[in-house]
Amino acid sequence: MEKKKIIISPSILSADFANLEADIKKVEPYAPWLHIDVMDGHFVPNISIGVPVVKSIRKVTKLFLDTHLMIENPINYVEPFISAGSDLITFHYEACRDRVIETIEKIKSFNKMAGLSIKPKTSVDEIKQYINLVDLILVMSVEPGFGGQKFIEECTNKISQIRALNKDVIIQVDGGINDKTAKLCIEKGANSLVAGNYIYSANDIKKAISELDFNI
């Protein structure tokens, strides 16, 4: 049987922001994507990084820039992040319930990949109508806002529900991913995993990343 490839996306939220380039270089040989968490202090109770940082990251790496917008009014920031170098823009359903299609269309108008994310308490039913319109669904397995939180196992049921509705969409899981929780997600049909704390706190980053890819 052909092995499924899992897209690992290391989250720089757990990197040292004063040594960001060096920390990006640590994961670059082993992962195809880089996960960039953008937080505005409104949609989530934390502030992280924005457009200028993405622009600087774009200059130092060829990794695919997976940009997770945890911000209100994401449509207003699609163009700035794409101009800065983002390859994928994932935004939250809860941040713009009435403007989901418009936001997807805006991202697509730049020929970039569009992702839609749901928080742990949001059901698949609420976003069912959008699954066939996006490239990726991001299932949050912690409340968004901080790295290093505990994985909420019930969220994995949403992975199989989404997979039953669409066999091709990339299903990414974010929050509390480690070698054990990764397996639970992949078994349910996920094919992309974000990990911050697990990767950046590892002594052997190459080994940590390889341990997330079960190839089942």
Ligand code: DX5
């Ligand atoms: C949380 C962020 C995550 C975070 C994951 O709101 O969206 O991407 O970096 O961190 P870990 O892997 O440490 O749970």
Ligand code: ZN
């Ligand atoms: Zn994230």
